[in-house]
Every structure is written in structure tokens, then in C-alpha cells.
Amino acid sequence: MSYINLDDRIHASNIPDIPDLARGFLQLHAHNILDRPALEALQKQYPDFIARMLAVFNSDHFNLTTKVASIEEAIHLAGFERVCRLMLCLVVHRSFSNIRIRGVDQEAFWVDSLRRAVSARMIGELIGLDASLCFTAGFLQDVGFLLLFLLSPNKGMLWTEFRKREPDARYSMERNIFNMNHDQAMELFCQQWNLHDVMAKPVLAHHRCEKYDAPELDKQLCKVLHCADWMAAVYVAVDKNFVINRCRQILAETFEMERFRTEELLAAIPDEITLTASVLGIPVKEHTKFSQVLLEANIKLSEDNLNFQELTLRLEQALDERDRLAAELNKELGLAREIQRSLLPQDMGAGFPLTGINISARDLSGDFYDYFTLPDGRIYFNLGDVSGKGVNAALLMAKTSSLFRCLGKRIDHPGELLAQINIELCETSIHGMFVTMIAGIYDPETGLLKLVNAGNPPALLFSPHGLAREIEAAAPPLGVLEDSKFPxxxxxxxxxxxxxxxDGVTEGYTENGQTLGLSGLFKAIATMPEQMTPQQRIANIVKRIRHDDQSPLRDDVTILLLQK
Amino acid sequence: MKYPVTEKSGYMIISLTGEVDLNFSPDARQQILKCLKQNKNLLVDLSQVEYIDSSGVASLVEGFQVARQQKQTFALVGVSRAAMQVLQLARLDKVFPIFDSLDDAINHK
Structure with missing residues (x-):
């Protein structure tokens, strides 16, 4: 990014020099003495310019009581200040109009300046501030903007972009593009032209009025200029609706201006410009009426409204779509849950040695248990837990329990059965998911039991007197190592x-917020009354980690109980 | 969660920390697989693990399986008590190569 560097600031060689005429005038003004010979000398030296000034004084616009024939008379009738200010407006305009600034439409710029000037003058009249002071300050307040482009000719293509923005946006854009604001550029100009005694301070502060610490009149002028900036922008900025509203707001806040009054002022700008421009000899090509501005603003407003309506409609549609998808997904989940339920065995009622329960923490469970009777009367059973939770765990659960049921009808050694399932799972393993499983075969005739524990928490063998044996895992879970042995x-x-x-049982939280743990489970089982049915026993364990039906579970909970 | 990865003597070392549960195991998995993709031998430091659930263990299992296929080293190092209990319960302490320290793992062979 290139920006105005220090050298440019020091030399600022591109800034037009102050014409001798203006310098002479300002010197006289500074000393506040009517130096007749000096005035006459200037008049002789710049006859055309002085004639132009006198024409302005003699126009209806100035409304002097008698026509004036010399600057001295003008000073006498209008006062040194006013003459000096008029001279300054004309000189600055003429000095810049003579140079070409790449990309900059100077004619448009000076019309914008006139808009600021007449706006400032009108506010000034309303609040009782010197109208000619307001006009001049308004006319010159944004000369720094021209200077920015003068000092950075390569930024000329951005002129239009700048011009169509509202004052605040333009101000921050200046900082980004030029690394400098127009009030800082204006300060360079004031230094070069030695304008510091002439209204420079309020002009330089018009974007920072609230922080501007100065005598009351200067503060008032600063505020007038700030408002004038926004009023002029109504005719130029693209987002007219926004700028008009901002104008109403600023004028109401700053000068307690009623809304209709603000609109009157805004509507008066074009005619004021036409009048003033012809007096000052500034060409005006743009003749935008306030009614036209309002029309554009209304079009923009209705477009915005349409956009808003469309946005609301789309949002409603998106929400409907979301609800529809959620309902669909819920339906699918319901179906999946149903299928999963069907994979669990039926309760075989009293007299059957196995009783189980499976409660899922989410919609779908990664846990499962199963049992089925072989033709010879022996009973195969298993309890498994898939790593992870949710749909993927549920799918692997379905696969594993199906493999168990299918292969179990042909392989009547649980160790061998698990080895086969393990190979299947390893071959198609995904994301390292594995299944812990306890499986066994029980013969109700003989009471003999063969059991395999693959990575599952221990099976607990309880005698009527208490814990008799813990049968810990003797093999890793299924789906980890294809050559695992399952003793x-x-x-x-x-x-x-x-x-x-x-493990959802031992890791479940008890009422006091602790995990149940293996020891908690031992204790729960050991203290149950002897006459309890298997269902009651299981329900009793579940109650320890699920205090009511609504409380969420930390993990799926599955219990399988085998007893004669 | 971004777990720290360092390199030492030709090994990449990824240090899992805190609770490696359903929330964080996808990050652990992704980083373990990324290291293995670089064809480096991988040590997973579990000394700072406070809790690991089955999804976390699954990330280790997958790393172990991928490394085995690609004939890379995959070992667990400095396994914390909490993590070790989980591994032992599932008999996975017999599956993974486990070393007390990084130096033990690196000097092994």
C-alpha cells in the first residue's frame, strides 16, 4: 500500500501556492488595519479578480444597501471579515480549478462543497451563528479531500467510490486508502496558506466534534459543519435512505431540529446552490431535486423491504425444511431403534435361566445381549459392548450379534465362535472399533457352563454366601487382533x-454423584434379599445408577443374569 | 483439540492429554493417522491422560492396526494409571506394546 509519506508532508510541493493577492489580504486582515495604499495596490494588480468580487458584493445575494465600487467600500459596508471570507472562497476555488487532479471530477467536488456551504449557512441562520462564517467554513471544510487525491495521484480511480459514500464511511476509507484523513490533509493546506487564524480549527475538527475542546462559538461551528457534511451527502451518497435518516437524527440531537425543519433545509439546498453558484461563478451541472432524492430513497427502502421479506420467507422455508428433515430423521431413528430391539431376545419368563436388560443412553445402543437354545437343549448367551456410541456403534452391534446368532448355531464352543467373529470383524474393521464380549454356553441338564471373556468387565459369580469368583477377561476385545486366542x-x-x-453399569453415577464401581456393584448384589426374582435383582442394580426414568445415563447399560 | 507432536531419534511422539472421550477421540484419531501416514514410527504418550473411554481406545486400536499393516512401530508410553486400568480391564495391555518411558521405547529392539 502506498500512502502519503513524510517527505510529501514536508514539501507538499503539489499543493498550489497561496496567490499573492490572498496572502496580501490575509496579512491585512491579520493586522486588522485598513491599509488603503496596500488595498489599492492589490486592486491594481488583480483587476479581474477584484471586479469579480465586487460583482458578488453587488449581487442581490449580498443585499448591501448601496452598490460598491471598490474593495474599500465593500469592507466599509460588509466588514473586513466577510470580504476576507468571500475572497478566500473565490481564491481557493480558483487555485484548485486551475490544476488537473487525476480521477477527480472537480466540478462535482465544488458543487458538493457548495452543498455543504449552503447547508452550513442555513443551519447557521437558524441557530444564530454568523451565516457568512458558516458558509465559508462549509465551502472549505473538505478541501483536504481534494488534497488527498492531489498528493496520491495513483489513487484517482477511487474518486467515485469515495464520493458515493456517506461521510463516516468515507472518513474511515480515507484512513485505509491514504493512511491519512482529509482533515489532516487540510491541516497541511492551512499550514501552507497560513490559514490557522481563519476558522481553521473548527474546520479541522468537524469529524471529531464531540472531542473538540474550544470556545463555544467554535464548537457550534464545528457541529454545524458536521451536520452540513451529512446534509450534502443526501444528494450524493448512494444509500440515500440511510443518509436522510442519519441527517434527521444528527440535526435533532445536535440542534433539536424538528424533522420537518430538517426536510425543509434539505429541500432548499438545490435552489440555494443555483443562486449561490451563479453569484460566485461556479458552474453547476447537477440539478438534483430533493423530491428526486426522496424517490430514490423510497425505492431503496422498498427494495430493502422486499429483500427483508424475501429473507424472512427464506428463513421460514429453511426452518420448515429443518423440521421436516428432523421429523424424517426421527422416524428413521425410531425404525432403527425398533430393529435394534428386535435383535434382543424375548423374555422367556420364569423357569428360563437367563434374564437380561439393555437400556441405551442415546436413541441407539452400542450394547447388546442375546441367548438362544440349541437343539440339544444347551443355551448359548452373550453380552457385548461396542466401542463408541450412536449410529456407528449400533450398526456394528447389529453385525456382531447377527454373526453370533448365525455362527453360534454351527459352532458349539464359545471360544472358537468368538475367534471366528473376531476374524470377521478384523477383516472389515473400521475406525479401530472393537467389541468387548462375554459369551458362554450353559447346559441346564448338568448345570455345566463354558465361558469366554473377551475384553469385557469381569463376570461375577455369586454364591448364596457372597462373591465366589470374578471371571476376568482372558482375551482382548473382538476386532482388534485377528490371531487372538479366546480361552x-x-x-x-x-x-x-x-x-x-x-461397563456402563460400573461407570454409572450413583445418587451421591460417585461412579458405582465394581465394589459398589458387589455390595449391591451381596445385599439383595434372597427371595428376589432375577428381574427384581436386575431392576435393583439399574436403580442404583438411574434414579428415575427420565435421568440421562452416562453410557448404555446392559446386564445379563444366569441362574438356575 | 490439538495434541502436541514431537520427534525424537526417528520416532514421532504424540502426547494425548486430559479426557480422551467421545468429544476428543476424533482429534486423537486424526492426528495418530496423520503421523502414521508420514511413514514414521509412532509412540503415543499417555502419561497425561486422565480418562479414556472406549472411543479413545478405538483410536489407539486403529493406530495399532494401521501401523501393523504398514509394518511401522506403534507403542504406548508412560501409560497413566487411569488409562492403564481401562487397557487392563479389556486385556488390551496384552495387545499394545507398552513402555514405561520414551527412552525405554526408543532403545527397545
Whole structure:
């Protein structure tokens, strides 16, 4: 990014020099003395310019009581200040009009300046501030903007972009593009032309009025200029609706201007410009009426309204779509849940040695259990837990339990069965998902039991007197290592009960916020009254980690109980 | 969560920390697989793990399986007590190569 550097600031060689005429005038003004010979000398030196000034004084616009024939008379009738200010407006305009600034439409710029000037004058008249002071300051307040382009000729193509923005946006854009604001550029100009005594301070502060600490009159002028900037923008900025509203707001806040009064002022700008421009000899090509501005603003407003309506409509449509998809997804989940339920075995009622429960923490469970009777009367059973949760766990659960049921009808050694399932799962393993499983085969005739624990929490064998044995995992979970061995243990069930469970049980939270743990589970089982049915026993364990039906579970909970 | 990855003596070392659960295991998985993709031997430091659930273990299992296929080293190092209990319960302590320290892992062979 290139920006105005320090050298430019020091030399600022592109800034037009102050014409001798103006310098002479300002010197006289500074000393506040009517130096007749000096005035006459200037009049002789710049006859055309002085004639132009006198024409302005003699126009209806100035409304002097008698026609004037010399600057001295003008000073006498209108006052040194006013003469000096008029001279300044004309000189600055003429000095810049003579140079070409790349990309800049100077004619448009000076019309904008006139808009600011007449706006400032009108506000000034309303609030009782010197109207000629307001006009001049308004006319010159944004000369710094021209200077920015003068000092950075390569930024000329951005002129239109700048011009169509509202004052605040333009101000911050200046900082980004030029690394300098127009009031800073204006300060360079004031230095070069030695204008510091002539209204420079309020002009330089018109974008920072609220922080401007100065005598009351200067502060008032600063505020007038700020308002004038926005009023002029009504005719130029693209977002007319925004700028008009901002104008109403600023004028109301700053000068307690009523809304209709603000609109009157805005509507008066074009005629004021036509009049003033012809007096000052500034060409005006643009003749935008306020009614036209309002029309554009209304069109913009109705477009915005349409956009808003469309946005609302789209939002409503998106919400409807979301609800529809959610309903669809819920329906699908409901179906999946139903299918998953169907994979769990039926409760076989009293007399059957196995009882189980599966409660899922989410819609779908990654846990499962199953049992089925072989033709010879022995019963196969299993309890498994898939790593992770949700749909992917549920799908792997479905696969594993199907493999178990299908292969279990042909392989009657649980160790061998798990080895087969393990190979299947390893071959199609995805995301490292695995399944912990306890599986066994029980013969109700003999009471003999063969059991395999693959990565599952221990099965607990309870005798009527208490814990008899923990059967810990002797193999890793299914789906991890294809050549894992799954050793079986054999035991006689007798009067004992075998509790199998997923880790959701021991990791569940008890009422006091602690995890139940293995020891908590031991204690729960050991203290149950002897006459409890298997269903009651399971319900009793579940109650320890699920205090009411609504409370969420930390993990899927599955319990399988085997007893004679 | 971005887990720190360092390199030492030709090994990449990824240090899992905190709770490696359903929320964070996808990040662990992704970073483990990314390291293995670079054909480097990988050590997973579990000394700062406070909790690991089955999805976290699954990320380790997948890393282990991928490394085995590609004949890369994959080992666990400095396994914290909490993580070790989970691994032991599932008998996975017999599956993963586990070393007490980085130096032990690097000097092994």
C-alpha cells in the first residue's frame, strides 16, 4: 500500500501556492488595519479578480444597501471579515480549478462543497451563528479531500467510490486508502496558506466534534459543519435512505431540529446552490431535486423491504425444511431403534435361566445381549459392548450379534465362535472399533457352563454366601487382533448366580454423584434379599445408577443374569 | 483439540492429554493417522491422560492396526494409571506394546 509519506508532508510541493493577492489580504486582515495604499495596490494588480468580487458584493445575494465600487467600500459596508471570507472562497476555488487532479471530477467536488456551504449557512441562520462564517467554513471544510487525491495521484480511480459514500464511511476509507484523513490533509493546506487564524480549527475538527475542546462559538461551528457534511451527502451518497435518516437524527440531537425543519433545509439546498453558484461563478451541472432524492430513497427502502421479506420467507422455508428433515430423521431413528430391539431376545419368563436388560443412553445402543437354545437343549448367551456410541456403534452391534446368532448355531464352543467373529470383524474393521464380549454356553441338564471373556468387565459369580469368583477377561476385545486366542473356562453353576454386565453399569453415577464401581456393584448384589426374582435383582442394580426414568445415563447399560 | 507432536531419534511422539472421550477421540484419531501416514514410527504418550473411554481406545486400536499393516512401530508410553486400568480391564495391555518411558521405547529392539 502506498500512502502519503513524510517527505510529501514536508514539501507538499503539489499543493498550489497561496496567490499573492490572498496572502496580501490575509496579512491585512491579520493586522486588522485598513491599509488603503496596500488595498489599492492589490486592486491594481488583480483587476479581474477584484471586479469579480465586487460583482458578488453587488449581487442581490449580498443585499448591501448601496452598490460598491471598490474593495474599500465593500469592507466599509460588509466588514473586513466577510470580504476576507468571500475572497478566500473565490481564491481557493480558483487555485484548485486551475490544476488537473487525476480521477477527480472537480466540478462535482465544488458543487458538493457548495452543498455543504449552503447547508452550513442555513443551519447557521437558524441557530444564530454568523451565516457568512458558516458558509465559508462549509465551502472549505473538505478541501483536504481534494488534497488527498492531489498528493496520491495513483489513487484517482477511487474518486467515485469515495464520493458515493456517506461521510463516516468515507472518513474511515480515507484512513485505509491514504493512511491519512482529509482533515489532516487540510491541516497541511492551512499550514501552507497560513490559514490557522481563519476558522481553521473548527474546520479541522468537524469529524471529531464531540472531542473538540474550544470556545463555544467554535464548537457550534464545528457541529454545524458536521451536520452540513451529512446534509450534502443526501444528494450524493448512494444509500440515500440511510443518509436522510442519519441527517434527521444528527440535526435533532445536535440542534433539536424538528424533522420537518430538517426536510425543509434539505429541500432548499438545490435552489440555494443555483443562486449561490451563479453569484460566485461556479458552474453547476447537477440539478438534483430533493423530491428526486426522496424517490430514490423510497425505492431503496422498498427494495430493502422486499429483500427483508424475501429473507424472512427464506428463513421460514429453511426452518420448515429443518423440521421436516428432523421429523424424517426421527422416524428413521425410531425404525432403527425398533430393529435394534428386535435383535434382543424375548423374555422367556420364569423357569428360563437367563434374564437380561439393555437400556441405551442415546436413541441407539452400542450394547447388546442375546441367548438362544440349541437343539440339544444347551443355551448359548452373550453380552457385548461396542466401542463408541450412536449410529456407528449400533450398526456394528447389529453385525456382531447377527454373526453370533448365525455362527453360534454351527459352532458349539464359545471360544472358537468368538475367534471366528473376531476374524470377521478384523477383516472389515473400521475406525479401530472393537467389541468387548462375554459369551458362554450353559447346559441346564448338568448345570455345566463354558465361558469366554473377551475384553469385557469381569463376570461375577455369586454364591448364596457372597462373591465366589470374578471371571476376568482372558482375551482382548473382538476386532482388534485377528490371531487372538479366546480361552474358555468351565465351571459348574450349581446354586450360584452369574452376573454379566457392560461397563456402563460400573461407570454409572450413583445418587451421591460417585461412579458405582465394581465394589459398589458387589455390595449391591451381596445385599439383595434372597427371595428376589432375577428381574427384581436386575431392576435393583439399574436403580442404583438411574434414579428415575427420565435421568440421562452416562453410557448404555446392559446386564445379563444366569441362574438356575 | 490439538495434541502436541514431537520427534525424537526417528520416532514421532504424540502426547494425548486430559479426557480422551467421545468429544476428543476424533482429534486423537486424526492426528495418530496423520503421523502414521508420514511413514514414521509412532509412540503415543499417555502419561497425561486422565480418562479414556472406549472411543479413545478405538483410536489407539486403529493406530495399532494401521501401523501393523504398514509394518511401522506403534507403542504406548508412560501409560497413566487411569488409562492403564481401562487397557487392563479389556486385556488390551496384552495387545499394545507398552513402555514405561520414551527412552525405554526408543532403545527397545
Amino acid at each position: 474358555e473356562i468351565s465351571l459348574s453353576l450349581g446354586d450360584n448366580s452369574l452376573y454379566m454386565f457392560s
